[in-house]
Amino acid sequence: MNLKVFGAVILTLTALMFNPALAQEAPEVDRTATGGAQTLEDIMARQKQLEVDESFRSENLGNPENAAAIDEPLGTLGGSSQSDQWRGIRYNEADIQTVTRGPAVDVLIQDGGMPWYKLREGPMITYGGGALIAIIVLLAVFYFVRGKIMIDGGPAGTTIERFKPVERFGHWLLAGSFVALGITGLITLMGRSFLIPVLGPDAFSALAIGSKWVHNNVAWAFMLGLVLTFVMWIAHNIPNKLDWQWIKQGGGFIGKGHPSAKKFNAGQKIVFWMVMILGFSVSLSGLSLLFPFQMPMFSDTFGFFNSILGTDFPTVLAPHEEMQYANIWHSIVAFVMMVAIMAHIYIGSVGMEGAFDAMGNGQVDLEWARQHHDLWVEEVEAKQGKRGSS
Ligand code: HEM
Structure with missing residues (x-):
């Protein structure tokens, strides 16, 4: 599905769910x-x-x-x-x-307050929380059915540098802040329903105040991590013909053999662009929430969609409605990211032998590298060869 249509579908669904203007x-x-x-x-x-x-x-x-x-x-x-x-x-x-x-x-x-509140307390928690549980179950099933993806023929024993310290710093800044934002965001959204009955109102109040502080401040680290990784990795994530081959072969997950790839394969490019586009969107809506009423963006966005797609989104919004849309959009995007990132964390840790080292100490086994990123190994070796001979 092309991106504009996908965006319009999401916006339509959001608007349909809590927009009183679409009533009969x-x-x-x-x-x-x-x-x-x-x-x-x-x-x-x-x-x-x-x-x-x-x-x-x-x-x-x-x-x-x-x-x-x-x-x-x-x-x-x-x-x-x-x-x-x-x-x-x-x-x-x-x-x-x-x-x-x-x-x-x-x-x-x-007028937007009540529909917003009901959407946030109802479907947002049910479907968002449900999606998180579903992906955890799915990954566990995948692990038991497919097992850990091993290095065919075992490791070579020699290593090759995959990510420089600055790349690993960027990744862990992004990942650490994302995990902190995900946990504190979930506490903010779901705490009233699930934690007050367990912790009681006083302990929850302290936790909610702490969560909010962490969420508001760690957001800056996430944005910095996003910019760093974008700048460092964009050149390796431009789609090319190889990606199509990789997708057609199911990335080697299904069937036998490893499709060729440079530094990042098509699956990783999808993760990269998903993180960048949704990360940018979640940052924008987050900034709009962090500076209330200072960055209204939904009336303009709706106007833009109306002009290019002929839709009929409301373009006259009270400042509070702008905030309600920003809040709902922020949560939807965050849930989509959390679900996708769970799969990424799985494959980068327990799901694949040798993968974690890439972000752990930066060195990966040469055989792992040949199997998953053969063309990248050739490039690195060619460069080293040139350096060695000059
Ligand atoms: C917290 C647990 C996480 C682990 C264990 C982990 C692990 C890894 C590993 C091992 C790689 C390198 C793969 C390779 O060598 O090709 C990687 C790459 C990457 N990670 Fe993570 N990661 C985590 C969280 C995150 C989060 C939260 C984000 C973003 C919000 C993220 C974004 C990326 C991106 C964009 C790449 C490059 C593309 C890719 O390899 O898919 N990671 N991660």
């Missing part, structure tokens, strides 16, 4: 009997979660500035009545005087 429209209502005010039919339609055109209320806000021009009798509040003012508050049009000014202070009521 309510039938036209005759309000002459109430003089234009709300009728019982309006209230019933809202209770049925139908989409009610609220303009008869949102645009009926009185006229406080131009009271003198109003020919109807004025009330105690001049050109606007108390109902007008409450409607102003409901539709974020009231002139609110607060001590602190900020991008969200004028919004006293917004």
Whole structure:
């Protein structure tokens, strides 16, 4: 599936799950009997979660500035009545005087809160947590069925340098921070449901405050790790014809023989690009959450999708709704990454003989290297040969 379509599908699903704007429209209502005010039919339609055109209320806000021009009798509040003012508050049009000014202070009521809360406490925990359990079970089954992938004919006993210290530093910065962010993120999302019953509210409160601190601060290490590994490895991750061969042979996991590969095979390139693209996206939505209301990005993103795909995503979002979308998107992307990274951790540790050394001490067995990255070994040996002869 191409990336744009995939992105649109994810966005559509997200929007469908908690976007009240996609509800069914309510039938036209005759309000002459109430003089234009709300009728019982309006209230019933809202209770049925139908989409009610609220303009008869949102645009009926009185006229406080131009009271003198109003020919109807004025009330105690001049050109606007108390109902007008409450409607102003409901539709974020009231002139609110607060001590602190900020991008969200004028919004006293917004509609996205409850659907967001329900999505976060319900499907997000169920499907996200379910996906994590499913991948752990799947990897365990794979381990028992396929077994550890061994070096055919055993190790050579001599080694070759696979990753320089700076590459390993970049990898472990990225990996260590990712694991810390994953654990503290899960505590933040699921702690109320699963940890309060076990730890009690006081201990959980301390843990949640600590988790939040770690999550907010370790995020910078993750972003640095992402930039370092991107710069160091991008040149080795440009797709080429060999990758297609590798994929067609199932990467050597299924069947016999090892397909040829340079420094990174197609499977690793997929991991690399997944980490970079999703890592960038999770960082952006994370920054938007870290600096509330300062980096709204969903109305623009939705507008962009609407213009290229003809979709109908809402583009007028209250500041709080922007944050709710950022929060949901952040969690979805993080879960996709966690699931994929579990598979990566498996293959880089217990799943394959000799793989961990590459990131452990940087030296891999020559036979392992020949079997998994034959063309890379040839390149390294050719360079060494040149150096040796000059
Ligand atoms: C925490 C446990 C982890 C272990 C044991 C581990 C292990 C490894 C190993 C052994 C390699 C080198 C493979 C080779 O020689 O070709 C590697 C590469 C890599 N790792 Fe990890 N890793 C871990 C976590 C992570 C995390 C959390 C990320 C990203 C968020 C990550 C991203 C990468 C990338 C992008 C590469 C290069 C592409 C690839 O080999 O797939 N790793 N890892």
